[in-house]
Amino acid sequence: MLTEFKAFVSRGNVLDLAVAVIIGAAFGRIVTSLTDDIIMPLIGRVFGGLDFSSYFVRLGAVPAGYAGSPDDYAALKKAGVPLLGYGQFLTVAVNFMLVAFVIFLVVRAVARALPKAPEQPVVPVEPTDVLLLREIRDELRAGRVTP
Incomplete structure (x- = not known):
């Protein structure tokens, strides 16, 4: 079983896939930073706010013991208030x-x-019945066959 595992891991495709996953994860972090730190603040500025990801609609009541800001998306979410976070969704969509x-x-x-x-020239393959009929015709x- 160990030799089979070594053969599996040593295949080029498995190693290439592992490298691609690692590089993809690092690349994803770069793009997330680009989106969160550069692009979305610019879009938020155009729409009148600096933090576009904090745009939300409150769908429920704030708990009685909540002492934070009613405009703090992260704090409201942590307190369990039902929120429609369309700004966060748009941020993730732009990131994607x-x-x-x-x-x-x-x-x-x-x-x-x-x-x-x-490119290899494509040779059309004729059906076998057409080939057979052509041979009979020839x-x-x-004159080798009498009708």
Whole structure:
């Protein structure tokens, strides 16, 4: 069993996948920082606030013992107040779109950089009944078979 495990781990695809997951996680943190620290504050500024991720609609009552600000999304959420956090959702959606776009650019660049395999001419494959009929026709024309 140990030798099978070694063979499995030593395959190129498994190691490539492990490296991709590690790099992807680090890349995700970079894009999250780009979204949270640069892009969303700019979008929030356009819409009149500096912290776009704290835009929410309160769906329920604030607990009686709550002493924090009624505008603090994180504190209200921690207190168990039902909230519709559309700003946080938009932040995550923009983050996803950025990650998807950058991955698209990377895949596109790699596809252009790799040499393309020469295209083989496609030879149409005829059905066997057509081939058989063609052979019969040729035999009849050659006069080797009497009708």
